[in-house]
Protein backbone atom coordinates (compact mmCIF):
# COMPACT_ATOMS: atom_id res chain seq x y z
CA UNK A 483 0.00 0.00 0.00
CA UNK A 484 2.14 2.87 1.30
CA UNK A 485 4.88 3.46 -1.24
CA UNK A 486 5.15 7.07 -2.41
CA UNK A 487 6.51 9.18 0.43
CA UNK A 488 9.68 7.73 1.92
CA UNK A 489 9.62 7.23 5.66
CA UNK A 490 12.60 7.59 7.97
CA UNK A 491 14.30 4.56 9.48
CA UNK A 492 13.42 3.67 13.05
CA UNK A 493 16.48 4.16 15.23
CA UNK A 494 15.80 5.47 18.69
CA UNK A 495 19.39 4.94 19.83
CA UNK A 496 20.57 8.00 17.93
CA UNK A 497 19.51 11.13 19.75
CA UNK A 498 19.63 13.20 16.56
CA UNK A 499 17.13 10.94 14.81
CA UNK A 500 14.15 12.22 16.71
CA UNK A 501 11.04 13.25 14.84
CA UNK A 502 9.60 15.73 17.35
CA UNK A 503 11.43 17.48 20.15
CA UNK A 504 9.76 19.78 22.66
CA UNK A 505 12.11 21.68 24.89
CA UNK A 506 10.78 23.41 28.03
CA UNK A 507 7.66 24.24 26.07
CA UNK A 508 4.73 26.17 27.54
CA UNK A 509 1.44 27.31 26.05
CA UNK A 510 -0.77 29.92 27.66
CA UNK A 511 -4.23 31.09 26.70
CA UNK A 512 -4.47 34.35 28.60
CA UNK A 513 -4.35 33.37 32.26
CA UNK A 514 -4.76 29.64 31.49
CA UNK A 515 -1.56 27.64 31.36
CA UNK A 516 -2.50 24.79 29.04
CA UNK A 517 1.04 23.31 28.86
CA UNK A 518 3.81 23.85 31.38
CA UNK A 519 7.50 23.26 30.68
CA UNK A 520 7.01 20.18 28.54
CA UNK A 521 10.10 18.16 27.72
CA UNK A 522 9.31 15.45 25.19
CA UNK A 523 11.13 13.63 22.40
CA UNK A 524 9.34 11.37 19.95
CA UNK A 525 11.26 9.05 17.65
CA UNK A 526 10.26 7.70 14.22
CA UNK A 527 8.05 4.65 14.42
CA UNK A 528 6.90 5.21 17.99
CA UNK A 529 3.34 4.76 19.19
CA UNK A 530 2.58 7.31 21.87
CA UNK A 531 -0.69 7.56 23.77
CA UNK A 532 -1.43 10.97 25.27
CA UNK A 533 -3.48 10.49 28.40
CA UNK A 534 -4.77 12.66 31.21
CA UNK A 535 -8.02 14.08 32.57
CA UNK A 536 -10.18 16.59 30.75
CA UNK A 537 -8.39 19.93 30.48
CA UNK A 538 -4.95 18.34 31.06
CA UNK A 539 -3.58 19.68 27.77
CA UNK A 540 -3.79 16.73 25.36
CA UNK A 541 -5.40 18.66 22.51
CA UNK A 542 -3.04 21.59 23.06
CA UNK A 543 -0.05 19.25 22.86
CA UNK A 544 -1.33 17.63 19.65
CA UNK A 545 -1.89 21.10 18.18
CA UNK A 546 1.71 22.05 18.91
CA UNK A 547 3.00 18.80 17.36
CA UNK A 548 0.84 19.34 14.28
CA UNK A 549 2.21 22.87 13.88
CA UNK A 550 -1.21 24.41 14.50
CA UNK A 551 -0.35 26.13 17.79
CA UNK A 552 2.71 28.23 18.60
CA UNK A 553 4.31 27.82 22.00
CA UNK A 554 4.23 30.82 24.32
CA UNK A 555 7.75 29.93 25.45
CA UNK A 556 10.24 27.14 24.89
CA UNK A 557 10.93 25.34 21.65
CA UNK A 558 9.12 22.91 19.34
CA UNK A 559 11.27 21.20 16.74
CA UNK A 560 8.88 19.61 14.24
CA UNK A 561 9.67 17.19 11.39
CA UNK A 562 7.45 18.95 8.87
CA UNK A 563 9.39 22.18 9.41
CA UNK A 564 12.81 20.51 9.22
CA UNK A 565 12.31 18.45 6.10
CA UNK A 566 9.68 18.68 3.38
CA UNK A 567 9.63 14.88 2.95
CA UNK A 568 7.90 14.66 6.32
CA UNK A 569 4.18 15.07 6.38
CA UNK A 570 2.25 15.18 9.63
CA UNK A 571 -1.45 14.47 9.37
CA UNK A 572 -3.92 15.32 12.13
CA UNK A 573 -7.34 13.84 12.80
CA UNK A 574 -8.94 16.59 14.84
CA UNK A 575 -11.62 15.91 17.45
CA UNK A 576 -14.19 17.70 15.25
CA UNK A 577 -12.92 15.63 12.23
CA UNK A 578 -13.20 18.58 9.77
CA UNK A 579 -15.15 16.65 7.14
CA UNK A 580 -17.29 18.28 4.46
CA UNK A 581 -20.84 17.61 5.65
CA UNK A 582 -22.59 17.92 2.27
CA UNK A 583 -20.10 15.64 0.52
CA UNK A 584 -20.05 11.85 0.48
CA UNK A 585 -17.64 9.66 2.42
CA UNK A 586 -15.79 8.95 -0.83
CA UNK A 587 -15.55 12.64 -1.78
CA UNK A 588 -14.07 13.41 1.62
CA UNK A 589 -11.45 10.70 1.19
CA UNK A 590 -10.54 12.01 -2.27
CA UNK A 591 -9.46 15.23 -0.56
CA UNK A 592 -6.27 13.36 0.38
CA UNK A 593 -5.35 12.73 -3.26
CA UNK A 594 -2.02 14.28 -4.20
CA UNK A 595 -0.61 13.62 -7.67
CA UNK A 596 2.94 14.08 -6.36
CA UNK A 597 2.70 11.04 -4.05
CA UNK A 598 0.49 8.70 -6.10
CA UNK A 599 1.46 7.27 -9.49
CA UNK A 600 -2.14 7.50 -10.65
CA UNK A 601 -5.70 8.08 -9.50
CA UNK A 602 -6.19 4.33 -9.89
CA UNK A 603 -3.46 3.69 -7.32
CA UNK A 604 -5.13 6.08 -4.93
CA UNK A 605 -8.51 4.48 -5.50
CA UNK A 606 -7.11 0.99 -4.87
CA UNK A 607 -5.56 2.13 -1.60
CA UNK A 608 -8.81 3.81 -0.58
CA UNK A 609 -10.77 0.66 -1.39
CA UNK A 610 -8.38 -1.52 0.65
CA UNK A 611 -8.73 0.70 3.70
CA UNK A 612 -12.49 1.01 3.32
CA UNK A 613 -12.83 -2.75 3.16
CA UNK A 614 -10.61 -3.26 6.20
CA UNK A 615 -12.60 -0.74 8.23
CA UNK A 616 -16.02 -1.74 6.88
CA UNK A 617 -16.66 1.59 5.20
CA UNK A 618 -17.03 0.16 1.67
CA UNK A 619 -20.85 -0.13 1.85
CA UNK A 620 -21.19 3.55 2.75
CA UNK A 621 -19.01 5.27 0.16
CA UNK A 622 -21.91 7.23 -1.34
CA UNK A 623 -23.43 8.29 1.97
CA UNK A 624 -23.20 11.99 2.77
CA UNK A 625 -21.30 12.85 5.93
CA UNK A 626 -24.36 14.67 7.32
CA UNK A 627 -26.28 11.37 7.03
CA UNK A 628 -23.50 9.30 8.63
CA UNK A 629 -23.18 8.28 12.26
CA UNK A 630 -20.26 9.36 14.45
CA UNK A 631 -18.40 6.08 14.08
CA UNK A 632 -18.49 6.15 10.28
CA UNK A 633 -17.33 9.78 10.31
CA UNK A 634 -14.37 8.90 12.51
CA UNK A 635 -13.37 6.07 10.20
CA UNK A 636 -13.62 8.29 7.11
CA UNK A 637 -11.49 10.98 8.77
CA UNK A 638 -8.91 8.35 9.70
CA UNK A 639 -8.81 6.83 6.22
CA UNK A 640 -8.45 10.30 4.69
CA UNK A 641 -5.51 10.98 7.00
CA UNK A 642 -3.83 7.65 6.12
CA UNK A 643 -4.32 8.26 2.39
CA UNK A 644 -2.15 11.36 2.68
CA UNK A 645 0.70 8.91 3.50
CA UNK A 646 1.93 10.75 6.56
CA UNK A 647 5.21 10.26 8.40
CA UNK A 648 3.30 10.81 11.62
CA UNK A 649 -0.40 10.59 12.35
CA UNK A 650 -1.80 12.66 15.21
CA UNK A 651 -5.29 11.78 16.39
CA UNK A 652 -7.49 13.38 19.03
CA UNK A 653 -9.84 10.86 20.66
CA UNK A 654 -10.36 9.06 17.33
CA UNK A 655 -12.37 6.18 18.83
CA UNK A 656 -14.80 8.17 20.97
CA UNK A 657 -17.78 7.21 18.75
CA UNK A 658 -16.60 3.68 17.94
CA UNK A 659 -17.61 0.52 19.78
CA UNK A 660 -14.93 -1.84 21.11
CA UNK A 661 -14.83 -4.01 17.98
CA UNK A 662 -14.46 -1.05 15.61
CA UNK A 663 -11.90 0.65 17.87
CA UNK A 664 -9.75 -2.47 17.85
CA UNK A 665 -10.19 -2.92 14.11
CA UNK A 666 -9.04 0.65 13.52
CA UNK A 667 -6.09 0.25 15.79
CA UNK A 668 -5.11 -3.04 14.11
CA UNK A 669 -4.91 -1.16 10.81
CA UNK A 670 -2.83 1.62 12.35
CA UNK A 671 -0.63 -0.94 14.05
CA UNK A 672 -0.04 -2.53 10.64
CA UNK A 673 1.03 0.84 9.18
CA UNK A 674 3.28 1.32 12.18
CA UNK A 675 4.94 -2.11 11.83
CA UNK A 676 5.20 -2.31 8.07
CA UNK A 677 5.71 1.33 7.11
CA UNK A 678 7.21 2.91 10.22
CA UNK A 679 4.25 5.25 10.73
CA UNK A 680 4.60 7.24 13.93
CA UNK A 681 1.34 7.39 15.88
CA UNK A 682 0.45 9.96 18.50
CA UNK A 683 -2.96 9.42 19.90
CA UNK A 684 -4.88 11.28 22.61
CA UNK A 685 -7.27 8.93 24.35
CA UNK A 686 -9.17 8.10 27.52
CA UNK A 687 -9.52 4.51 26.29
CA UNK A 688 -7.46 2.50 28.82
CA UNK A 689 -8.55 -0.85 27.35
CA UNK A 690 -7.06 0.09 24.00
CA UNK A 691 -3.80 1.20 25.60
CA UNK A 692 -3.50 -2.12 27.45
CA UNK A 693 -4.21 -4.06 24.28
CA UNK A 694 -1.62 -2.45 22.03
CA UNK A 695 2.07 -1.82 22.53
CA UNK A 696 3.14 1.77 22.92
CA UNK A 697 4.38 4.47 25.22
CA UNK A 698 2.38 6.85 27.33
CA UNK A 699 2.77 10.55 27.94
CA UNK A 700 0.46 11.38 30.85
CA UNK A 701 -0.54 14.99 31.35
CA UNK A 702 -2.07 16.54 34.42
CA UNK A 703 -2.99 20.24 34.57
CA UNK A 704 -0.58 21.05 31.74
CA UNK A 705 2.37 19.15 33.16
CA UNK A 706 3.90 16.01 31.70
CA UNK A 707 3.85 13.85 34.82
CA UNK A 708 4.76 10.50 33.28
CA UNK A 709 6.46 9.48 30.08
CA UNK A 710 7.33 5.87 29.45
CA UNK A 711 5.97 2.40 28.92
CA UNK A 712 2.27 1.77 29.16
CA UNK A 713 2.63 -1.14 31.56
CA UNK A 714 3.21 1.29 34.44
CA UNK A 715 -0.06 3.11 34.07
Ligand SMILES: Nc1ncnc2c1ncn2[C@@H]1O[C@H](COP(=O)(O)OP(=O)(O)OP(=O)(O)O)[C@@H](O)[C@H]1O
Pocket residue numbers: 511514515516534535536537538539540541542543
Ligand atom coordinates in the same frame (compact mmCIF):
# COMPACT_ATOMS: atom_id res chain seq x y z
N1 LIG B 1 -8.37 28.14 22.51
C1 LIG B 1 -8.37 28.17 23.85
N2 LIG B 1 -8.63 29.30 24.53
C2 LIG B 1 -8.62 29.33 25.87
N3 LIG B 1 -8.33 28.28 26.65
C3 LIG B 1 -8.08 27.11 26.04
C4 LIG B 1 -8.08 26.99 24.61
N4 LIG B 1 -7.76 25.71 24.29
C5 LIG B 1 -7.59 25.07 25.46
N5 LIG B 1 -7.78 25.90 26.50
C6 LIG B 1 -7.63 25.55 27.92
O1 LIG B 1 -6.39 24.92 28.07
C7 LIG B 1 -6.48 23.81 28.97
C8 LIG B 1 -6.06 22.54 28.24
O2 LIG B 1 -7.08 22.24 27.27
P1 LIG B 1 -7.00 21.01 26.26
O3 LIG B 1 -8.15 21.16 25.35
O4 LIG B 1 -5.64 20.98 25.67
O5 LIG B 1 -7.20 19.76 27.25
P2 LIG B 1 -7.55 18.24 26.91
O6 LIG B 1 -6.64 17.40 27.74
O7 LIG B 1 -7.53 18.04 25.45
O8 LIG B 1 -9.04 18.09 27.48
P3 LIG B 1 -10.22 17.09 26.97
O9 LIG B 1 -9.90 15.71 27.53
O10 LIG B 1 -11.46 17.64 27.61
O11 LIG B 1 -10.28 17.14 25.48
C9 LIG B 1 -7.90 23.80 29.49
O12 LIG B 1 -7.94 24.54 30.69
C10 LIG B 1 -8.66 24.52 28.39
O13 LIG B 1 -9.82 25.16 28.93
Ligand SMILES: [Mg+2]
Pocket residue numbers: 540541542575652
Ligand atom coordinates in the same frame (compact mmCIF):
# COMPACT_ATOMS: atom_id res chain seq x y z
MG1 LIG C 1 -8.95 17.45 24.05
